Amino acid sequence: MKIVKKISFYLLAFIVALQFLVPLAWMILSSFKTDEVIYKDIGTIFAIIPRFEDLSFKSYTELLSFYNIFDNILNSLIYASVTVIVGLTINSLAGYALARFKFPFKDWILIFVIALMIVPIEATILPLFLVVNEMGLINTVPGYLLPFIVNVMNIFLFRQHFLSFPGELIEAGKMDGLSEVGCFFRIVMPSSLNMYITVGILTFLASWNDFLWPVMALSNAELMPVQVALNAVFSDTYNIFTSHIMAALTIVTIPIVILYIIFQKYIVSGSVQSGIK
Amino acid sequence: MKKIFLLIATSLLALTLSACGEEKANEEIVVWTQASADHPEGKMFAERVKSYNEANPDKPQVKIENITRAGAGSGYIDKLNAAITANDLPDIFTLDGPDIGAYVDAGVLGELDGYLTEGFKEGFTEAIIDQGTVDGKFYGMGYSDSGVAVMYNEDMINALPEDVKALVPAVDEDWTWDQFVELSRKIDEFAKTTNDPAFENYEVATSLLLTDITAGAYELGTYYFTPLLWGNDANIVGEDGVTVDGVLNSEKSVEALTKYAQLFEEPALASATESEKTFHTGKSALSVSGFWYVSELINNYPDLKFKSLRYPKMSENYDGLYTPSGSWAFVRNGQIEDEERVQQIAEVMEWLTNDEASEQYYQMNGSVPTRINSVDVIDTNTDNPYHNDAWTVLKYQVEETNKSRPVSPGYPYLSETFAKDVILKIAQNKATDPETIKQYLDDAAKKIELEFEKYKK
Numbered sequence: 001m002k003i004v005k006k007i008s009f010y011l012l013a014f015i016v017a018l019q020f021l022v023p024l025a026w027m028i029l030s031s032f033k034t035d036e037v038i039y040k041d042i043g044t045i046f047a048i049i050p051r052f053e054d055l056s057f058k059s060y061t062e063l064l065s066f067y068n069i070f071d072n073i074l075n076s077l078i079y080a081s082v083t084v085i086v087g088l089t090i091n092s093l094a095g096y097a098l099a100r101f102k103f104p105f106k107d108w109i110l111i112f113v114i115a116l117m118i119v120p121i122e123a124t125i126l127p128l129f130l131v132v133n134e135m136g137l138i139n140t141v142p143g144y145l146l147p148f149i150v151n152v153m154n155i156f157l158f159r160q161h162f163l164s165f166p167g168e169l170i171e172a173g174k175m176d177g178l179s180e181v182g183c184f185f186r187i188v189m190p191s192s193l194n195m196y197i198t199v200g201i202l203t204f205l206a207s208w209n210d211f212l213w214p215v216m217a218l219s220n221a222e223l224m225p226v227q228v229a230l231n232a233v234f235s236d237t238y239n240i241f242t243s244h245i246m247a248a249l250t251i252v253t254i255p256i257v258i259l260y261i262i263f264q265k266y267i268v269s270g271s272v273q274s275g276i277k
Numbered sequence: 278m279k280k281i282f283l284l285i286a287t288s289l290l291a292l293t294l295s296a297c298g299e300e301k302a303n304e305e306i307v308v309w310t311q312a313s314a315d316h317p318e319g320k321m322f323a324e325r326v327k328s329y330n331e332a333n334p335d336k337p338q339v340k341i342e343n344i345t346r347a348g349a350g351s352g353y354i355d356k357l358n359a360a361i362t363a364n365d366l367p368d369i370f371t372l373d374g375p376d377i378g379a380y381v382d383a384g385v386l387g388e389l390d391g392y393l394t395e396g397f398k399e400g401f402t403e404a405i406i407d408q409g410t411v412d413g414k415f416y417g418m419g420y421s422d423s424g425v426a427v428m429y430n431e432d433m434i435n436a437l438p439e440d441v442k443a444l445v446p447a448v449d450e451d452w453t454w455d456q457f458v459e460l461s462r463k464i465d466e467f468a469k470t471t472n473d474p475a476f477e478n479y480e481v482a483t484s485l486l487l488t489d490i491t492a493g494a495y496e497l498g499t500y501y502f503t504p505l506l507w508g509n510d511a512n513i514v515g516e517d518g519v520t521v522d523g524v525l526n527s528e529k530s531v532e533a534l535t536k537y538a539q540l541f542e543e544p545a546l547a548s549a550t551e552s553e554k555t556f557h558t559g560k561s562a563l564s565v566s567g568f569w570y571v572s573e574l575i576n577n578y579p580d581l582k583f584k585s586l587r588y589p590k591m592s593e594n595y596d597g598l599y600t601p602s603g604s605w606a607f608v609r610n611g612q613i614e615d616e617e618r619v620q621q622i623a624e625v626m627e628w629l630t631n632d633e634a635s636e637q638y639y640q641m642n643g644s645v646p647t648r649i650n651s652v653d654v655i656d657t658n659t660d661n662p663y664h665n666d667a668w669t670v671l672k673y674q675v676e677e678t679n680k681s682r683p684v685s686p687g688y689p690y691l692s693e694t695f696a697k698d699v700i701l702k703i704a705q706n707k708a709t710d711p712e713t714i715k716q717y718l719d720d721a722a723k724k725i726e727l728e729f730e731k732y733k734k
Contacts (some may be wrong), residue, residue: 035577039554067315129359138365139342215352216359219342221314231345231352232313241577 022048027253031059031246038242059243060251063233066244069251071222072229077255079145079225080207084200087149092196094150095158096184099165110159116152121212129216137217144217148207154199161195162188197266201259208256226252304337306625307367311346311353311605319343321641322629329628339625342367361385366610368622369629374408374419374603374681375496375688378518381411382686382732387611388414392623400632404602405647408681411518417606418630421644424568424671424679425501425601427457427589431582432475433562437467446586448669454505457563457589458539461546464562469544477559482546484555484564490701491549498696500601500682501565502537507680508591508599509533513695514725518685519732521725525695526718531711533591534699534718538709549704557581571667572643585667588674602679604645645675652676686732687725694721 025048030038032055041047046054063069097103098110128147129138137143165188173183189196211227218224233248234240308326312318326339346353360366361383372380380386390398398406398415402422409417434445441463446452461482468479490498499513506512511529514521524530540547556564557578564570566585574583588600607629609622628634635651638644646652655672657665685691698721708714 035554035573036558036580039558042553066317125355126359126362129356130363133359133363133365212352212355215345216356219309219344219356221319221343224345228345228352229313229315232316232319241573243577 024253027246028250029055030243031250032056033243034058035242038246059241059247062241063244063247067229067232067248069226069229069248072224072226073252073255075223076208076225076227079141080204082145083149083207084203086145087151087154087203088196088200090149091151091154091199092158092189092192093184094155095160096162096188098155098159099162100167100170113152113155113159117156125212125216128213132217139217139219139223141223144214144223148210148213151203151206154203157199158195161192165192194266197263201263204259205256306337306339306369306622308339308341308607308625308629309344309353309357309367309370310341311371312343313345314343317642318644321638321644324641325629325634325637329625336624337621364612366612368610368613368618369607369626370610371420371605372417372608373605374417375684375692377409377417377606377608378411378684378688379686380608381414381416385611386416387609387613387619388416389418389609389623389626390415392620394627397627397631400648400650401630402647402649402652402675402679404598404675404679404681405606408603408684409606409608411684417608418626419604419606419647420630420634420638421604421642422602422647422675422679423604423645424674425504425588426566426568426667426670426674427586428556428564428566428570428574428583428667429586430475430556430559430562431584433464433479433559434584436471436473436475437464441467448585448587448666449673451587451593452589453593454508454536454589454591458536458546461540461563465544465546468562475559479562480555480560481548481551482562483540484551484561484566485540485547485704486551486565487547487549487701487704488551488553490696495693495696497567498700499692500603501567502700503682503695504588504599504601504680505533505537505591506530507597508595510595510597512683514683514685514691518683519687519729521691521729522722524722525725526715526722530718531715534703534714535709535711536591537700538703538714541704541707542709543707545707547704549701556583568645568667568671571664571671575661575664583663583667585663585670587670588678598678598680600674600678600680601682602675603681645671649676687729690728691725694725698724 029048029050032050033041034054034056037054041054098106098113132138132143132147135143137146169187169191170183173187174180178186208225209227210225211231214225214228218228230248230252233244308322310319310322312322314320314323322341326341330338344353344356357366357370366385377386393415401409401419405419405422406415408419409415429445434442441460444456444460444463446456465482468476468482486497486501503513506529509529509532511524511527511533513525513530515524552558552560555561556566556570557574559581565588571585574581590599607626609619609626613619613622630647632648632650635644635646635648636654639646639651639654646654652672652675655668655675657669657672659665682688683691699717702708702717703714706713708717
C-alpha cells in the first residue's frame with residue numbers, strides 16, 4: 001500500500017512537473033529551429049524532442065545581429081540589483097518599525113499599507129507618470145527606479161516576519177551596547193537571511209519582468225531594460241519570427257534560472273516563514 | 278551597516294537632485310515613434326533624422342525617441358495618452374492611420390494645411406491623403422502604406438486537374454469573390470480525393486487568419502474584410518464617421534457578407550480555428566495575406582513556393598477603390614500654437630515623408646511607399662519570382678485600388694465590434710443565410726450606435 005502511495009505521489013509530481021517543463025523545453029528547442037520547422041513540428045513529439053539535423057544557431061546569430069540585447073540585459077541587471085538592494089533596506093526598516101515600535105497612527109499606517117496592496121499598478125500608472133514628470137525625472141534612471149523601491153507588499157511581508165522575531169535577541173544586543181539601528185543591522189538582518197533572499201528574489205523578478213513602467217518612464221533606447229527591448233522582437237510592425245522570439249526568451253530566462261539555482265534552498269524556508277504560498 | 282545605509286540614502290538623494298537639474302532644450306524638435314531603435318523601422322527614422330540635422334545645421338535639430346509598442350500599440354499608446362494628460366506631448370509623433378480621427382476629435386492633433394509646401398500633400402497617394410484627412414482637414418502624413426493579396430501554394434495548384442487550374446487568374450488580372458470561392462471549393466473537393474504529396478498536410482482550402490481576431494487583433498479582421506463591403510458600395514460607418522445604423526446593416530452589406538459566408542458553408546472552406554501558420558506550412562492552398570507575408574515566406578519558409586493574386590472584387594463591374602490599405606503616420610502636436618514653431622515642425626514632417634524618404638523606407642524596411650513618385654522604387658524584377666509576383670500585385674493595388682479605412686472618432690470600437698461580432702461570428706457559427714447575417718449586423722449596429730452617442734454633438 002505504501003509503495004502504491006509512493007508511486008502515485010511521484011506520478012502526480014511527474015505530471016505536474018511536465019506541465020511546467022514542456023513549455024520551457026519547447027521554447028529552448030524552438031530557439032534552435034527555423035520558423036518552418038517549429039510550425040511543422042507543432043502537435044508532434046518533435047516539438048519537445050530534438051532532431052539534431054534540424055537544430056542550428058541561426059536564430060541566435062540573426063537576433064544578435066539585429067538587437068543589442070546584452071546591453072539591455074546589463075541595464076536590467078543593474079536596475080533589478082539597485083531595486084533589490086535599496087528596496088530591501090527601506091522596506092525591511094519600514095516593516096520592522098511597524099512590527100516592533102509603538103508610534104502615533106501606527107494602525108492607520110498599517111491599514112493604509114494593506115489597502116495599497118490591492119490597488120493594481122494599472123490604476124496608479126497615470127498619476128505616477130504625472131508626479132514623476134512634474135519632478136522632471138521622466139527619461140532618467142532615478143525617475144524609473146524611485147517609484148518601485150518602496151513596495152507595500154514587501155513592507156507587509158517583513159512586518160509579518162518581524163512580528164515573530166524573538167525579542168530576547170534584540171534585548172541581548174541592547175545589553176551589549178548596540179543601538180536600535182545597530183540591533184537591526186547586526187542581529188535582525190543577519191538572522192532573517194531567508195526572508196531577505198525570498199523577498200529579494202520576488203523583487204528582482206518583478207523588476208526584471210516589468211514592462212509598462214519602463215515604457216512610460218524611459219524613452220532613451222540606451223536606458224531600456226530587456227523586457228522593453230525584447231518587445232521589439234515580439235511586435236515588429238510586420239514580420240514576427242517565432243524562432244527569434246524563442247531565442248530572445250531563452251537568453252532572458254537564463255539569469256532567472258541561475259538565480260533560482262543559487263538561492264533555491266533559501267526560497268522554500270523563506271516562503272514558509274513569510275506565509276507566501 | 279550604518280555606513281551602507283547612509284551611502285544608499287546619499288546616493289539616492291544625489292541621483293534625484295542630479296536628474297532634477299536636467300533641462301529640456303527648447304530648440305529641439307522631438308519626434309516620438311512606436312518603432313524600437315534596433316528595428317529596421319527605427320533605424321530608418323534615425324537615418325532620416327540624421328540626414329535632416331546634417332542638411333539643416335542652422336535650424337532646430339531633430340531628436341527622435343523610440344517608445345516601444347506592444348501588440349496593437351499599447352505601451353506606446355499608454356505613454357502617449359499619459360503625455361496628453363500631462364500636457365507634455367512631443368512636437369511630432371506617430372499614430373496608426375485609423376486612430377487619427379479619435380485624436381483629432383480629442384483636440385490633440387494640429388492640422389497641416391497651410392503649413393506644407395505647395396503641392397506636397399497632393400504627392401501622397403489618394404488612400405494616404407484620405408487616411409490623414411478628418412472633416413476636410415489634413416492631419417496625418419503616412420510614411421508607409423500596406424496591402425493585401427491572395428496567395429496560393431504553387432505545388433498544390435500544379436497538382437490540380439487542368440479545368441480547376443484554369444480558374445486561377447493571372448497576376449495582372451482582376452477576379453471576383455465568387456471566383457475565389459469557386460476555386461476554394463474545387464481545391465477542397467480535389468484535396469479530399471487525392472494522394473498527391475503536395476496535399477499531404479492539407480487542412481483547409483483557404484487561410485483567413487481569423488484566429489488573430491480571437492486573439493484580440495480585431496483590426497486585422499476589419500482591415501482584411503471591410504473591402505468586401507466597399508466593393509459592394511457599402512461601408513461599416515457613414516461619411517460622418519458616427520452613423521452606423523442603416524450603413525453597417527444595409528442590404529448591400531448583407532449581400533457582401535453573405536458572399537463572404539459562402540466560405541463557411543459545409544464542407545467549410547475556411548475555419549475560425551485554423552492551425553498556426555496554416556498557409557506557411559502547406560496546410561492550406563490559398564491565403565488572404567497581408568504584404569508582410571512576402572518577406573516572411575521568402576526568408577523563413579524557403580521551401581514554400583507561393584504565387585500572388587489580386588484581392589478579389591465583389592463584382593466584375595465595380596471600378597471604385599476597394600483594396601485594404603493604410604498604416605502608421607506622422608502627426609503634429611496640436612497644443613503648439615506658435616506659428617513659427619509649427620512651420621518648423623511641418624518642414625521636418627515633410628522631410629520625414631517626402632519622395633526621397635519614401636524610397637529610403639522601402640529600401641531599408643520594405644515599407645510600402647506612400648508617395649506617387651516613389652511607388653516605382655518597388656522592384657518587381659529581382660531574382661526571386663515570388664517577390665516579383667507579390668509586389669506586382671501590391672504595387673498595382675497601391676497605385677490603382679487602395680482605399681483608406683473609414684475615419685471615425687470611435688474607430689477602435691467600430692473595428693473591434695465589426696471584426697468580433699460580425700466577421701468572426703459568421704465563421705464560428707457557420708452562419709450562411711442572409712437573415713442570420715442581417716441579425717448579426719443589426720446587433721452590431723445597435724451596439725456601436727449606443728457607444729457612438731457620445732460623439733454625436
